[in-house]
Amino acid sequence: MFEQEASQLSEEELERELREQAAHVDAGLSRLIELAAECERRLCWDGDGTTFAAWLAWRCSLSPRQAREHTRVGKRLAALPLIRAAFSRGEVSYAKVSALVRIAEPATEERLLELAEVLTASQLERCLAAYRQLSAAEAAEQQEREFLHYFWSEEGWLSLRGRLAADEGALLVQALDAARDALHERRRAHTAAAGVSEEEPAGDTTLLERAAAGGPVTNAEALAALAELSLAHRDADRSGGDRYQVIVHVDAQTLAEDADGRCELADGRPLAAESARRLSCDASLVEVAEHEGQLLWLGRKRRTVSPALRRALSVRDRGCRFPGCERTRFVDAHHVEHWSRGGETNLDNLVSLCRRHHRLVHEHGYTLGLDDSCRPRFQNQYGIAIPDVPPRAPPSSRRRLRDQHRERHVTIDAETCRNGTGDRMDLSLAVDAIISIAG
Numbered sequence: 365m366f367e368q369e370a371s372q373l374s375e376e377e378l379e380r381e382l383r384e385q386a387a388h389v390d391a392g393l394s395r396l397i398e399l400a401a402e403c404e405r406r407l408c409w410d411g412d413g414t415t416f417a418a419w420l421a422w423r424c425s426l427s428p429r430q431a432r433e434h435t436r437v438g439k440r441l442a443a444l445p446l447i448r449a450a451f452s453r454g455e456v457s458y459a460k461v462s463a464l465v466r467i468a469e470p471a472t473e474e475r476l477l478e479l480a481e482v483l484t485a486s487q488l489e490r491c492l493a494a495y496r497q498l499s500a501a502e503a504a505e506q507q508e509r510e511f512l513h514y515f516w517s518e519e520g521w522l523s524l525r526g527r528l529a530a531d532e533g534a535l536l537v538q539a540l541d542a543a544r545d546a547l548h549e550r551r552r553a554h555t556a557a558a559g560v561s562e563e564e565p566a567g568d569t570t571l572l573e574r575a576a577a578g579g580p581v582t583n584a585e586a587l588a589a590l591a592e593l594s595l596a597h598r599d600a601d602r603s604g605g606d607r608y609q610v611i612v613h614v615d616a617q618t619l620a621e622d623a624d625g626r627c628e629l630a631d632g633r634p635l636a637a638e639s640a641r642r643l644s645c646d647a648s649l650v651e652v653a654e655h656e657g658q659l660l661w662l663g664r665k666r667r668t669v670s671p672a673l674r675r676a677l678s679v680r681d682r683g684c685r686f687p688g689c690e691r692t693r694f695v696d697a698h699h700v701e702h703w704s705r706g707g708e709t710n711l712d713n714l715v716s717l718c719r720r721h722h723r724l725v726h727e728h729g730y731t732l733g734l735d736d737s738c739r740p741r742f743q744n745q746y747g748i749a750i751p752d753v754p755p756r757a758p759p760s761s762r763r764r765l766r767d768q769h770r771e772r773h774v775t776i777d778a779e780t781c782r783n784g785t786g787d788r789m790d791l792s793l794a795v796d797a798i799i800s801i802a803g
Contacts, residue, residue: 380777387454387781388765391774394451394458396424401438414688414720422688433462440465446473454769454776459485463492467802475801483794484784491794495802520633543590589694614640620704641704642726644668646697668709669697681716685740687752691718698722700732700740715740 373381400420403409409419421431437458441448447464450456456464460480468476480488512526528536611630618625618637627637650665669677674697683692698717701707715732717725724730729745742750769776 383779383781384777386457387776388769390457390781391452391454391769391776392765394448394461397434397438397441398448398452400424400434401442404435404438418688418690421690428690437462437465440468443470444468444473445470446477450477453774454780455782456480457485457781460488463489467492467495467798469802472802476798479794479797479801480784481782482784483789487784487789487794491789491791491798494791494795495798539590540586543586612640612643614644616704619644620702636727638726641702642696642722644704645699645702645722668699668703669714673697673709673711673714676711677714677716680711683716684718684721685715686717686721686724687742687750689718689721694718696722698725698732700734712738 370378403420404416409416414422417428417431417435420426420435421428424431426434441451441461444465447456447461447468451458451461456477463485464473464476464480483491510526510528512524512528514522514524517523612628612635613630614627614635614637615625618627619640625637627635627640629635646669648665648667677697681695683690684695695716695718697714699707699709700713700715703709707713712734721730725732725742731743731747733741733743735741744750766776
């Protein structure tokens with residue numbers, strides 16, 4: 365029997381089915397999140413150098429934010445059986461579950477569920493946010509306990525370890541976001557400018573953008589971006605790329621071939637030749653002639669990818685071309701055939717890659733080729749092709765979700781979801797209730 369069209373339902377039937385369908389969707393979401401958590405535990409999802417949330421977004425056609433939230437909720441629900449069970453029955457909505465798992469513990473989840481039943485989703489969010497506010501004493505303790513340590517490891521890593529108070533931590537987070545936005549605006553302004561000389565410092569080719577290249581930008585990448593922007597702003601007359609830059613010394617033969625030779629940072633720390641090739645895909649280059657340590661000739665600085673070519677590449681690729689990657693900002697221009705090995709610097713030999721996937725191609729054994737239509741085709745380190753888009757599941761009917769719940773003996777009707785009374789909330793009283801539950 366087919367469902368009635370919505371336009372044929374009475375007002376009472378319309379509202380009842382709306383509420384029932386919402387509960388079915390929430391119960392279905394609980395199953396999806398449960399499956400996602402099990403996939404993160406059992407599947408080899410990190411083989412392509414990505415996060416689980418990025419993998420989930422790719423496989424299920426979710427936005428990155430949705431995937432990250434599903435991942436967070438799934439991890440917390442594993443330790444909260446009562447909330448997980450109520451969610452799976454459609455009794456508590458996804459919005460409420462998302463809020464509850466931020467503070468719930470096995471000892472408090474039962475009473476928090478009772479509170480969630482009488483509050484709307486927005487009321488629950490509001491009172492939980494008020495509950496989580498810090499006292500002045502706690503804030504002072506945070507200030508006293510903050511620190512930041514760093515050291516260079518024997519392997520050449522700069523290691524950081526630190527802890528910031530809430531306000532200063534929020535300031536750092538805002539600064540990281542501002543660094544991303546500032547770079548994006550700089551790139552857009554440079555791209556839109558007319559008559560830009562190739563000899564002008566290209567705002568979109570700084571070390572910072574290369575360091576921050578990739579799909580959702582990681583905290584480490586954004587911190588490197590923030591550092592360069594901070595240093596560059598000390599002197600408004602000179603760009604950060606001219607005033608502060610990371611210099612790599614590499615022999616021409618080492619760059620072009622798999623040969624032993626000099627490849628190091630300016631302070632003498634060794635660097636892998638393949639890392640130098642990756643960096644030189646999209647960088648400023650200066651040729652130097654030396655003999656027995658004596659400088660014979662210093663060439664002119666030039667860019668491997670000109671601003672005009674970068675604009676064309678950006679228009680064509682619209683972000684990282686690695687399958688499933690959605691990064692559109694802070695991407696490198698990768699040479700399919702490296703310029704040091706005779707590859708040309710033109711659109712037919714360039715592909716946009718984020719930093720993470722640029723590393724996979726250079727340092728992790730992934731390969732990239734072009735098909736007859738000049739579209740990039742990727743293989744992992746085992747030679748297995750990576751598809752552009754994962755296959756979708758067979759289409760389902762509108763009644764399938766209800767049928768699945770019946771098969772699992774999950775009874776859902778218009779009264780299943782406990783959506784709160786909707787009465788005006790006494791915020792102080794609600795926070796006191798949470799304190800009595802959670803402490």
